[in-house]
Amino acid sequence: MNFSCKPENNKSIALEIHDFSGIEPYLNLEGDKTYVVNFWATWCAPCVKELPHFEALQEKYKEEIEVILVSLDFPHQYESKLKPFIQKYQLQSKIVVLDDPDMNSWIPKIDPQWDGAIPITVIYNASKRLFYNQTFSYKELETELQTFF
């Protein structure tokens, strides 16, 4: 792994921040890949625990998948928590930030069964889409991904 061109401080990390209308396209990408979309936050312990598995998955299946990490961190913690976290763990997957306080309007659009607790994961491609209201071990995640190939 090459660390030489990684950002050296918070200032060089540019966050892509959207309301739900800006996040929705990431749930409906129409490319050839399988998309693995994980909703997480730095304050969510089970999310943080499984995050390395998504990173490892992206690394192993570079050609086949795109992992998208949707952060639900609070705006006042972008500088103090989120950016340092991205920096510390050298996250390689695509990160987008969802900032949309009217949660009842968009949670059901992600999945009608979702009650709002994170983490959740959506895996989809052109022919299949599944919603996971659970945490993953690496093995579970990889096994699940392979059902999409």
Place this chain on the structure above:
Amino acid sequence: MKTMLSLLVLLTTVAFTPIISDNGYEIGDIATDFKLKNIDGNTVSLSDYKDAKGFIVVFTCNTCPYAVAYEDRIEALNKKYAKKGYPVIAIMPNNVRTKPGDSMEAMQQRAKEKGFTFPYVMDADQSIYPQYGATKTPHVYVLESTAKGPVVQYIGAIDDNYKDATLVKTKYVENAVDALLSGTPVKVTKTKAIGCSIKV
């Protein structure tokens, strides 16, 4: 086209996702009473409140940023509605071994700092929150006292803006309680919000 696509995705998901029905309360169910230890050392049960017209039961904790964001609004709900017959009862559902920041001492400390006027009890054996179907903090259940017992009338979020109380457009819990107080049906009975999963 994008909307059509999302709608299609949504419909497909609905069609193929099994509906889980035994996952806590639905609107109209009778809620269980409990006997849980409060921060003042006494126990609290719904049946202690002989004159209550109902309850605002809030599953909440010290350690979740969303719960913290709503602390002042939970206190405001109690100030406004306890005297009208709908007191707030806050239940801390987390396993304190997983979340030491939610220990009884920490709850007492937080309640003192914030001047909570409502009971803040602990679901110490984690037997109550699964019956309600609470999955996260904060998670609110508005109950109406009836001859049959406390009937669940609203489940979900406090309002539609966790970030800024001044930007709230819809106060879901207040609307539900106001409707019950005026004897009219609750219009919005279920809402969803992001929260911290309850720690087992």
